[in-house]
Structures are given as structure tokens and as C-alpha cells.
Ligand code: HEC
């Protein structure tokens with residue numbers, strides 16, 4: 001083999017290696033972004049302010065990487081060790097403990113911290129969360145939210161309507177599904193607009209994540225949904241007894257209607273038989 005050939009082979013090998021490296025690190029970055037969107041964004045923004053958890057912009061200026069890795073991989077064990085900084089964060093979060101994210105490993109946490117560092121440099125990160133302002137919502141927003149919730153208006157990306165798994169007090173009639181919790185007071189439970197909006201941008205729970213990961217709820221849908229749930233929280237009483245009572249009444253009414261109907265049909269038959277008989281006698 002000539003020296004020249006060797007050099008080109010060498011060059012090709014290095015190029016291939018380099019390309020592989022670029023591709024795999026691009027893949028890793030993409031994976032980290034997906035993980036962040038699916039598993040972190042419901043509680044954290046990068047540069048969009050505090051949600052349930054702290055804003056993670058520039059988090060490595062507050063804590064060193066080693067500590068952060070340990071915390072992301074297993075938050076409760078750091079808290080249980082009595083770590084003063086973690087306990088202070090927990091106080092600030094109103095006592096909420098960060099959950100251990102399923103499938104989190106040291107390597108994944110590294111990639112996420114790289115992602116956070118990169119996003120922290122940007123003017124506006126894609127993970128800044130959704131700030132839908134403080135102005136009062138209009139009646140039209142609330143009504144549209146109700147329609148989206150009930151499925152009268154379809155979700156743009158094809159997700160199922162909220163009603164199939166959730167109920168709220170003001171829905172009336174039989175209410176919605178019971179797989180998910182009653183959402184009458186969820187606006188208060190999640191502590192307001194910004195948290196609820198960001199939560200819906202990337203629902204991170206076991207049941208909703210797989211359903212909405214590919215059929216995400218759009219910003220144009222989140223605003224009216226938040227308007228509707230804010231309105232519900234103000235007027236609702238968060239119990240479903242009314243729905244149950246209505247169910248009972250409808251059941252009773254149905255039974256009564258049934259009797260009446262049977263009775264009239266039966267009477268009609270009696271007459272239908274008797275009359276011709278009587279007429280015939282005459
Ligand atoms: C259910 C809400 C929730 C989710 C989901 C969540 N966190 Fe947290 N996170 C918190 C809370 C709350 C704290 C404050 C400490 C505490 O109370 O446990 C926190 C603290 C942190 C901190 C330390 C912040 C600081 O200021 O030093 C980091 C880093 C962090 N989270 C990263 C993540 C990453 C990465 C993910 C996703 C893989 C994630 N969190 C998912 C709620 C959450």
C-alpha cells in the first residue's frame with residue numbers, strides 16, 4: 001500500500017468517525033430535548049420563570065454538576081440525606097418533592113444538563129414555557145374551552161377530548177369519564193394559570209403522556225382550556241354528588257316514563273280488543 005493510499009484511508013476513517021460522532025451527539029441532544037419536553041417541562045422552564053419547580057436557566061451557576069446529576073437521578077434520596085440546599089428548594093416549592101423520572105440514568109442526566117446549559121445561552125429557549133398573561137379571559141375563551149373539553153370542537157392534532165377521562169362540576173348531565181381525576185379545582189391545585197398552561201403543554205403523567213405525546217395540545221387550545229378550568233374553579237364545588245343525583249333522578253324518571261308508556265300501550269291494547277268485541281255484541 002502506498003503512503004498516499006494509506007493517508008486517504010486514514011482520512012476517510014477519521015471522517016467517518018467524525019460523522020458518527022456528530023450524528024450520535026445530535027441523536028443524544030434530540031433525545032435529551034424529548035425527555036425534557038416529556039418529563040421535566042410540566043414543572044420546570046428554562047428562562048420562563050418558576051413553575052412547581054425552579055427555573056432551570058443557568059442552574060449550573062447555582063450548583064455543581066456532580067450534585068445536580070445526583071439530584072436528577074434520585075431526588076428523594078438527596079432530600080432524605082438532609083441536604084440543606086435541597087430542603088430549601090423543597091420549602092420554596094411548597095413541599096412538593098421532585099419525582100424520580102422513570103428510566104433516568106446518569107448519562108441521560110448528563111445529556112439533559114448539556115441541553116439546559118445550551119438553552120440557557122439563548123435569548124429565548126424553546127423550553128421557556130407558556131405565559132398566557134394575566135388579563136381576564138373573555139366569555140368567548142371560556143365557551144371555546146368548554147367546547148374543546150367536551151369534544152364539540154376537535155383537538156387540532158387529533159388527541160381525544162378531555163371529557164373521555166375527566167369530569168368537571170359544570171358539565172351538567174352525567175358528567176365525563178372517571179379514569180382521570182375531577183378537574184373542577186385543578187386550577188387551584190396546580191396553583192394558577194402559568195402552571196396549568198405549562199402542564200398542558202407537556203402532560204407528564206403516566207396516562208396522559210403517551211396519549212398526547214404525538215397529538216400535542218396546541219397553544220391555541222391551551223388558552224381556552226385554561227380559561228374554562230379557571231372559570232370552573234371559581235364556580236364549582238368540586239364534588240360529583242350533583243351528577244350522581246341527576247343520574248338517580250334520570251333513572252327514576254326513566255322508570256316512571258317506562259311505566260306510563262307500558263300502561264298506555266297496554267290500555268290501548270285492551271281497548272283495541274274490547275271495543276270491537278263490544279261493538280260486535282251490539
Ligand atoms: C412534578 C414536578 C417535577 C418534575 C416532573 C421534575 N421536577 Fe425537577 N424539581 C421539582 C421541584 C419541586 C424541585 C425543587 C426540589 C424539591 O422540592 O424536590 C426540583 C428541582 C430540580 C433541580 C434543582 C434546581 C435548582 O435550582 O438547583 C433540577 C436540576 C431539576 N429539578 C431537574 C429536573 C429534570 C432534569 C427533570 C426531568 C427529567 C425534572 N426536574 C422533573 C419538580 C419537578
Ligand code: HEC
Pocket residue numbers: 149160161162163164165166179180181183186189199200205206207208211217225
Ligand atoms: C385517556 C384519558 C385521559 C384523557 C383523554 C385526558 N386525561 Fe387528563 N388525566 C388522566 C389521568 C388518568 C390523570 C391522573 C394522572 C395519571 O394517572 O396520569 C390525568 C391528570 C390530569 C391533570 C392533572 C390533575 C391533577 O390533579 O394533578 C390535568 C390538569 C389534566 N389531566 C387535564 C386534561 C385535559 C385538559 C385534557 C383534555 C385536553 C385531558 N386531561 C385528557 C387521563 C386523561
